[in-house]
Amino acid sequence: MRLLMLGGTEFAGRAVVEDALARGWDVTVLNRGRSEPPPGVTALRGDRTAPGGLDALAGGEWDAVVDTWSWAPSAVRDAARALAGRAGRFVYVSSRSVHPIPSPPGAAEDAPLVAGSPDDERGDDYATAKRGGELAALGAFGPDRTVLVRAGLILGPYENIGRLPWWLTRIAEGGRVVAPGPRDLGLQYIDVRDLATWTLDAIEKQLSGPYNMVSAPGHTTMGELLEACIRATGADAQLVWTDPERILDAGIEPWTELPIWLPLGELYDTLHQSNVDRALSTGLRCRPVDETVADTWAWLRAIGGRAPQRPDRPSPGLPREKEARVLGA
Template sequence: MRLLMLGGTEFVGRALVEDALARGWDVTVFNRGRHEPPPGATALVGDRTADGGLEPLATGEWDAVVDTWSWAPVAVRDAARLLADRAERFVYVSSASVYPLPSAPGNDEDAPVAQGSTDDAGADDYAAAKRGGELAALGAFGDDRTVLVRAGLILGPHENVGRLPWWLTRIAAGGRVVAPGPRDLGLQYIDARDLAAWTLDAIEKRLSGPYNLVSALNHTTMGELLDACIRATGSDAQLVWTHPERILGAGVEPWTELPIWVHPGEFHDAMHNTNVDRALATGLRCRPVDDTVADTWAWLRAIGGRAPQRPDRPSPGLPPGKEASLLNP
């Protein structure tokens, strides 16, 4: 199988490339050359946002293209149009964010989606940008040759957004740790490696259409996730479970200052109550939370304890002052 990966050196793209290489696929990686691709991949260097930046892709044929682009949809449009006659299938890694709020709990792939445009040269609205990317892929390859991977929260080794790495680092430091409740709050996420495995399987099976790609309902809970962090790090940290109203009353921002966590309500229902029957029916398998956490900790230690951070995303984490105010009312 010949795979063209647009991106492929950091988080999700890296997981896809490593899995494809392990399957014996012929993998070509196209990006700006800021990071080395995994050994065994052929590298093409170009900036898809610059005039003439797609020139390295002017020749070549592939069985599938995978694109993880998160910014202006015109970049997806231009690449997809260029490749439509020389690649059999196009996989666009989109986002569950294409479903606008408020969204009904249990949304499936037929739920209403955000407005988007293939001609949008900006990316101020993430949902609109991802929907525009979807439309760009569909416009070039058609419904039958396009797979839309609507991923939810993505965790795992090589995470460059900092959510799980922050929790692991904080818990490894020990002491009393603010644990946002309730303890049994259900979580849905996907390990980047499980996303990669399903995506490559989808290419082999010649699937098409949109798929919500995240774990099954209540795959884990906030309590199980933080307990797994304690086990992985061997920490003596004490989790201090704190009511959501107290956290919000202290001015703490869910999701950013307490990564992964969002308080019960509309946003939580949208993120952690997604219907994934279609993906499960086509073979999605999600590893246990302990495996994701332990492997992320092992990777974090191997790189010196400091995770890379995407420049377009704010560094997450609870400021010490806010943590102290919650722990010492």
């Protein structure tokens, strides 16, 4: 298979490239050259936000294109239009954020969608930008040649958002750690490598349409995740399980200051209770939480313990003074 990866050096894009290379595929990547792609690819340079940014793609042909773009949908539009006659399939890694928040528990791919435009040249709002990217892909390749990978929470090696890396780093420091309860709170996420595997399988199977790309609800729990962090790091951390009410009363922000965690309610239902029957029926398999955590910790150690951080996303994590106040209470 001949794969064109738009991006391919960070997180989801890198996982897709590495999986494709392991399958023996012929992989071409187009990016700005700020980070080196894995060895074994054909590396092309181009800034999609600049005039002539797609010139390096002139003349090539591919079986499939994978695009993870998260900003102005017009960049997806321009790339898809340029490649529509020279590529068999367009896979756009979108987001479950294209559904309004809150969404009811059990929402599937046919749930209502936010507005979006393929001609949006700003991409100021993440949800509408991702929806605009979907429309751009569909507009150029049509519904039968487009795959929309609506990812939920993504974890795993190469993470450049900082959620699991923060928990691993904090727990590695040891001591008493605020653990947001309840301990058996179910979590729904996708290991980036499982996302990559399903995506390439979808290309081989010639699938099309939208797919919620996240594990089944309750794939793991908050307790299992944090205990896996202790096992992976070998730290002497003590998890201090804390009621959601106490956490919220202390002014701690769920999801951002305590990454991954959300208290029960509408937002929890939206992010941790989605329907993934369609993806599971087409072969999605999700590895155990211990494997995701251990491999992320091994990657962190290999790069010196400091995870890369996307410049357009704030660094997550609980300030130590806030943690100390809760522990002291």
